[in-house]
Amino acid sequence: MTILVTGAAGFIGSHLSAALMARGETVLGIDDVNAYYSVALKEARLARLTPNPAFRFLKVDIADRAAMEALRPQLADVTGIVHLAAQAGVRYSLENPYAYVEANVMGHLCMLEMVRNLPNVRNFVYASSSSVYGGNKVLPFSVEDRVDSPVSIYAATKKADELMSHAYSHLYGFPATGLRFFTVYGPWGRPDMAAYLFADAILAGRPIRVFNAGEMQRDFTYIDDVVAGILAALDRPVQPDESGVRHRVYNLGNHRSERLLDFIGVIEQALGRAAIKQMEPMQPGDVPATYADIEASRRDLGFEPATPVSVGIPRFIEWYKEYHGVK
Template sequence: MAVLVTGAAGFIGSTLIHALLDRGERVVGVDNLNDYYDVNLKKARLKRLEDRESDFSFHKLDISDREALPTLCEANPDITGAVHLAAQAGVRYSLTNPFAYIEANSMGHLVVMEACRRLPNFQHLVYASSSSVYGGNTKMPFSVEDPVDNPVSLYAATKRSCELMSDCYAHLYRMPMTGLRFFTVYGPWGRPDMAAYLFTKAILEGKPIDVFNNGEMRRDFTYIDDIVSGVISALDRVPVAPVPGRPHKVYNLGNNNTETLMDYIGVIEEACGREAIKNFREMQPGDVKETYADIDISQKELGFEPKVKIREGLPRFVQWYREYHKV
């Protein structure tokens, strides 16, 4: 039996693969190694998996390729589960390169579903959604039962489209699927376009950081190990159809603890041993003021219990950053 992981060279994907291998799974990983951010970081994540090649195989391909991914799946008929994490990330980048989001997120998701449903022994597809689907909702905390019909970015719209397509395929083909709405994931090996990385880099280099909405923002920051634990719990739990004939469920994976942006910066400053030079700026288009996850259902049905707060997780990130960049 094997697990397909898309986005294998990504932050969450590479960390998840280590956890799957640790528990004895065979993993088939795919990633197109695009240059949205430093490809060397992606290659470094994969290099950490080199000594595990007996149970892990990597394939460089684009998930939106309607021939390559199905062909790979046909060559690995023992794939019984999949974790689909590959996507074009970033809210702000969607303002300048919108076509990348439709191709990778919407088309890519469709290709993954089509490839998986044709596998002879396939059991369950887990895929990454996002807290961005909540858009401008003001009711806090965000619940999976809340309406999500008003996205404020194209990125969010494509993630919501993945949820809707999954619900449709669950209905049409009785294909079990689980969507996970991630809330601001951070930690070692994280993405360079995320706040922890951007702030740490700038602070250590003595350069200013941009603080949007004049610092009046809050986020439900979630540590990578907690996210991976939640993903594995979801993979192990094939959903029972909440609606007859539709085995599809959606969960929040967040820390259930919203933090102010200024407190977040303060923890990074302390870990770096110096104060940030702050440029206070207006809210950016497509951004939201606050995110906060209601994880009651995730706790009850997945046993999801986030453990790491920013005062523990951010110093771990800063330590990794220093070691990786040798600063």
């Protein structure tokens, strides 16, 4: 079988591609390798995958309609699609909203059109985000909660992806599963995410920006647990609901909300250095707490996160030091 993975040069996409090949799948990776963050890091991730003959890579922008339509004849053997490519980052969506609509809305639409026109695709799994819960004050966040009050453009585009996927599944009958990721971290992670930003600043002796005076909570989820959840969703195409629609969304989180200051403390301990904390107010588009209710994911996907931050952060720091040559 050939699995198409979009965002294959990304953090989650590169880990997923490796896991798919480890279990005997052939992977076709797509990514535009844009410069939102370090291109060198993306290329280094790809360099770990490309020696494997089971991996083929195409540099394509999923939001480029003409390029995607031209690509379609090469994908006749694709049996599953995991769509992870997106413009990420809540704060950047305030600076450049056009990038989010282009990548996350137009790009997602192009992928849905791809799915409905490919003859052998048995399942479509795509990345949503915990950001869709917006300012929800009821914890933990459940997939049954209403999510029609986003507080960032990024969140709004991810909710739009869920709505479009439901419509396409209703119209064309294919199974589609949306996965709401909760603050994923680990080796080869994104430089704009908390663990990377904090480690980088602490080692350089720079202050770290601690928003909302540290009164923040996040459901930090280790990369291996997230990949296991994606594979489970890929292996379990959604069955029709009472209306005959084959679309569901699930939370993939650690099912544990960590205080931000405690999270920083684990990083300090792993580095053997103290952080200089610069307390700042809450940022526009941010939320004070995230916490995943994973009962539906457990029931339907067999999802069971196994990595606490006390284990995951030292693994991330070990990789960070090796990648950056820190002794």
